[in-house]
Amino acid sequence: MAKTRTAFFCSSCGAQSPKWIGKCSSCGEWNTYVEEVVQRAETGVNTGFQVKKASTPTLITEVVLSGENRIDTANNELNRVLGGGLVPGSVVLVGGEPGIGKSTLMLQVALTIRNQKVLYVSGEESEQQIRMRAERLGMGRNECYILTETATNEILGHIAKLNPGIVIIDSIQTLTSDNIDASAGSISQIRETASELQRFAKTVNVPVILIGHITKEGTLAGPKLLEHMVDTVLQFEGDRNYGYRILRSVKNRFGSTSELGIYEMQSSGLREVSNPSEILITQHEEPVSGTAVAATIEGLRPMLIETQALVSSAAYGTPQRSCTGFDTRRLNMLLAVLEKRSGFKLGVKDVFLNIAGGLRVEDPATDLAVVAAVLSSNIDIPISSKTTFAAEVGLSGEIRPVTRVEQRVSEAEKLGFDAIMISRLNLKAAKSVAKTIKVMPVSKIEDVFRLLFG
Ligand code: TYD
Ligand code: MG
DSSP states (O other): OOOEEEEETTTTTTEEEESSSBBTTOOOOOOEEEEEEEOTTTOOOSSSSSOOOOOOOOOGGGGGOSSSOOBBOOOHHHHHHHHHSBOTEEEEEEEEEEESSHHHHHHHHHHHOOOEEEEEEEESSHHHHHHHHHHHHHOSSEEEEEEEOBHHHHHHHHHHOOOOOOOEOGGGOOOBBBTTOOOOHHHHHHHHHHHHHHHHEEEEEEEEOEEEEESSSSOOOHHHHHHHSSEEEEEOOOOTTTSEEEEEEEEEEESSOOOOEEEEEETEEEOSOOOHHHHHOOSEEEETEEEEEEEEEETTHHHHHHHEEEEEEEESEEEEEEEEEHHHHHHHHHHHHHHHHHHHGGEEEEEEEEEEEGGGOOGGHHHHHHHHHHHHHHOOOOTTTTEEEEOOOOSSBBBEEEEEEHHHHHHHHHTOEEEEEGGGGGGGHHHHOSSSEEEEEEEBBHHHHHHHHH
């Protein structure tokens, strides 16, 4: 009997160390090392599925391309985020907090994908539970097999027999490998099981989708470790109080990482939201102060989203600044610029900012809408709900141009907006596509106030 051997692993990045250390030398995180048993089973490596293939060096020009034969997942939002569909042999990690809807999304994909045999492996729910969920989602007509199993050698054995075209694992944290004597969900198990599945995917050219849990604290084997191993990392997120869910690509070896997929959680599963602007703009009966619509672009898709600001006198000593869906530091910067350039005493006011719909925006073109919303709330005069904004604001109060302004203008026009405020430096491009929409160029923050409120 071999002696039990243990090692220490960083729970953030998965780095290994023979002894405990306080700061991870690989990712720089503190206090992330945990001890784990790494004793190898004496039977040797047995993954249950082994295709021995001698690898030889090949001239890059002689590597045979299998062409762009991506697998259509029958889910447009997912296809877009993946960069056009599933790449055969790729490993995709879908991460997200518990209860956000990962299992629902993947089961939905398993049920609707066409011309593919799908194996849905669950270590979390029973067959009956999955069947009940499938009925709620509307049963597909395709070949979807359910397997409730957590041991990887068993799973790989079943795969070898069934020969599915797609494998979905729910979740990687429940899997165990015989080769490692550690509990499910531990870092060494995750590393081992994920690499076994990755080996399988690459040898037989079948895509594997792994579902992974993320805890807020990231204490459990964080996704970081897996992120290095897989080809694509998708993050499923959203505010649980809103019905909207966003699928974001964090890493993608086969596509862009700036794409977004938007879903709405309904009682019969996730509905794809193909026109996000419609849901992100609140319909007001009459104009209200403190709201401004930004013409943003997420990935390749233009999106009009509403920013809402509330400026009020600070009731207590220190004024509060609070943001939902927007970077607080960026808001502070914009407020400082406003204070300096427009002379408003915002330093003594509480400022709250909210992006409607529970979305998180990163596009710098949102700046101008935020500034407009703050100004509007501060003087309590509404901005026309038919006006939209697309520009970045610089530290000296200059209104800076943004990328792909043509697309933003066209989208605003399509959705019935009658004016768009942009940087003067974007004027030519905006004018080239504007048909009915009025283009309002500005170059300084002072102009914004004057144009909006006279
Ligand atoms: P689930 O997919 O189990 O989350 P995860 O796998 O990420 O932990 O989704 C759970 C939530 O989704 C749960 O709170 C119920 C809700 N839900 C719906 O609103 N509609 C549906 O059709 C389904 C299946 C789930
Ligand atoms: Mg689940």
